[in-house]
Amino acid sequence: MEVKKPAVAGTLESSDAQVMIEPGDGKIDLSLQSSVMNQYGRQIKATILETLARLEVTSAKLTVVDKGALDCTLKARVECAVFRSCDASDANIPWGGAVR
């Protein structure tokens, strides 16, 4: 998918993550803050990048502020931000396909 406009998903509540996405310059540019950085930073980063790869996003600027979200929440927030950035978040989501 192509990130077409800036979009946000998620909140700064505990156990959630806020994902901000903007069109990129040909690569994935990730800035990550996390309340559990020392113990889960690498796993969080891997989850975010895997999710983007499944959605075939190759160019985006992402700012993620994580408040201790589980992997399933991280995925949901990244996916929602990407679909919102393409105005495609409301219907016909490929559940079980690119979203899984």
Added chain:
Amino acid sequence: MKNAVGREIPDFLLTNGKEVYQGKNYMDGKYIQKASPRTRRCEAPQESKIVASLVDALKACGAKSGMTFSFHHHLRDGDFVVNMVMKAAIEELGLDNLTIAASSLGSAHDPIADYIEQGKVVGIQTSGIRGRMGEVVSAGKLPTPAIIRSHGGRPRAIEGGEVHIDISFIAAPTSDCVGNCRGIGGKSDCGSMGYAMTDAKYADHVVVVTDCLVDFPNMPASVEAIDVDAVVVVDSIGNPKKIASAAARISQNPRDLMMAENVAKVIASTPYFKEGFSFQTGVGGPSLAANLFLEQYMDERNIKMGWAIGGICGPMVELLKKGKVGKVIDVQDFDLDAVRSINQTPNHFEMSASQYANPANKGAFVNKLDFVVLAALEIDTGFNVNVLTGSDGVLRGAPGGHPDTAAGSKVCIIVTPLVRGRMATVCEHVVTVTTPGDCVDVLVTDYGIAVNPLRPDLIECLDKAGIPHVSIEELKDKAYSLVGTPDDLQWEDKVVAVLEARDGTILDVVRKIKPYQLDG
């Protein structure tokens, strides 16, 4: 050298007879040589000990660089006195090389972090450390490691001379002109002054700092004039709003309530739950809520609690007033209901930290405790508990009375959610051992109960009562299945804090954390 909880203690700390932790009750029966302070005689009659300022008090007590000043933490996050005294000593008198020996320190003391960075404060000995001070100490800004002791370990160290207090500063809600102090009757009331009592007896000099001067004699005194050199009257010793909460309310959080109910069930399944049993609980959500459910079981079986100790708050005072508890013995008060009750409600008494929890005297209250219910930041599969360091390895907690009550009680119950956000509370290895696993008996979580295999008697009690329980490894596995297995923290060699077991042996050390590399 490895100690009994498997922690590697560096040899440079094992000098002057210091040993590594050997297990529960290792020091039992050994002798201790008590230290005695060098104090000034006030033989000639004296109308008043009031001096004009903190600087005058410091001068009168011969304050100089390199000294150790002590403080109590009854004013908690509302305390002004530590900052006030250190400012006078450092900025007005130009002293440096100072050590702070406090019963606890919190975010109220953030300004002290600057003095540490400036090299003016070079030593910290405390039970709790939080906020900016925790951060600078964790960053290795002290020239010598901070020493962390439990509430019982601190009076042991003072009485045994391991901590020599040059001047003790006692924040007093009320005092008379010669230094009889009480925790009530003023504008910054804290109730019990239990943590100040040993300091007053063992410090070379004692300065009372009050914002409410009352008529002589201020009786019954928590700290007595016979130990006091000088009295300073200031505008305010603290922010009352942050000293004691209006009323500790019992949690309405359904998770807390569910765990609290299971705690009460476990307690009621043991043979120690009988007429006259003794009890202590923390003020955390599920610990405090356990009071509520315990009362239901007491009513059901028609039994009363003999006595309760600890930090006290409203719900326990309520039980006392209802006649469901025989006596409440109080080292610290957490809310205004408890503050108003101490020494007022019949059978609500004050005690010193030594009387409460010191393992080196001839029998503290904790030694006769049946049940204690405590919280944890982390607990590992060896039942070792951490209440000091965060998951990032930074100092932000307090052992407090945790290790003392756990060791002394017949049944120590830890109650904690299995995970907090993405942090596994039940884990493979805690970051820092603050209460050794041989003192912890039962773990109650929102995902199940585990009993320490060292207590087959309790396992039998739970089985008989039909209370399901699992191994602590199963709980750990469940936690990791929810949040993922955490990466190990990366440490440098530098030791920033030494964690003393309550008996004075070394339980663990906290090292400086390495900056995290996301792309390592």
Added chain:
Amino acid sequence: MIPRPRPERFRLRRTMMFMNAQKPGLIKDAYIYGCDSIMLDLEDAVAENQKDAARFSLYHALKTVDYGDTEVIVRINGLDTPHWQEDIRVCVAGGADGIRIAKCESAQDVKTVEAAVEAAEKEFGVEVGRTLLMAALESPKGILNAYEICAASERMFGVAISGGDFRKCMQTTPQRDGVDMLVARGQMLIAARAAGVQCFDTVFTNLDDAEGFEAEVLQNKAMGFDGKSLINPKQIRFVHQVFAPTEKEIMQAEKILTAYREQSAAGVGVFTVDGKMIDIAFIPGAERTLKLARACGMWEGDLV
């Protein structure tokens, strides 16, 4: 991925607890409190501009969280909104046990949802007929059409009344004795029993009023409800306590079933237990009592 067993149309549903599907901290482990069913809410709890985000959260929760024996129902948005079709797709793709149709007013509403569910089952390769349905009756029209709604589909396992909206339509407010909804509750119960589906009462929202809550639950039980919707885990225990059978009822049910087995093997259709005449009409009730007793941890046995 957690595979869930095929949902059971008629199972124990004493307690259905509502959870905002948008709140990660809530939905990750709502099952620990021991309610029979969890109701993940895409409707009122989720703000209009977060419906999309809630679906992504819901999908991953359904696929990741092991809810064990707890039933997982999703409340979808009303048929008068632009959201319900995508809600159904995500429920079916995620493998929810059932869908609660909000603001249901007619058999046609049920059939509309059923068609969309079947289409989604085919799209996502889910066994056709797996996803159960229940209807929430929130208006006078819904109550008047209760029977046709209950009987509209083989997927229907029950109906629930939704007190908030219904009371507004009726220009009334919650009353201590329940008179405000007495007729509606009664009519819905009759319709549900006539159609052979379950019937659930509405939420009690004032968490500080324990006495009022308890009175309502006792009335629910007396009227014959199968269970109740809840908004807070602390309400679960009392409902389970009230809906539990008595020792006497359990013993009676055991006797009836044991006698029935023996007598029917001998070809006898009508017999007496403790002087009371028993025939096959008593059997479903006795079986329900023992199943309930087992769920309440009061009975272990193999009669049911």
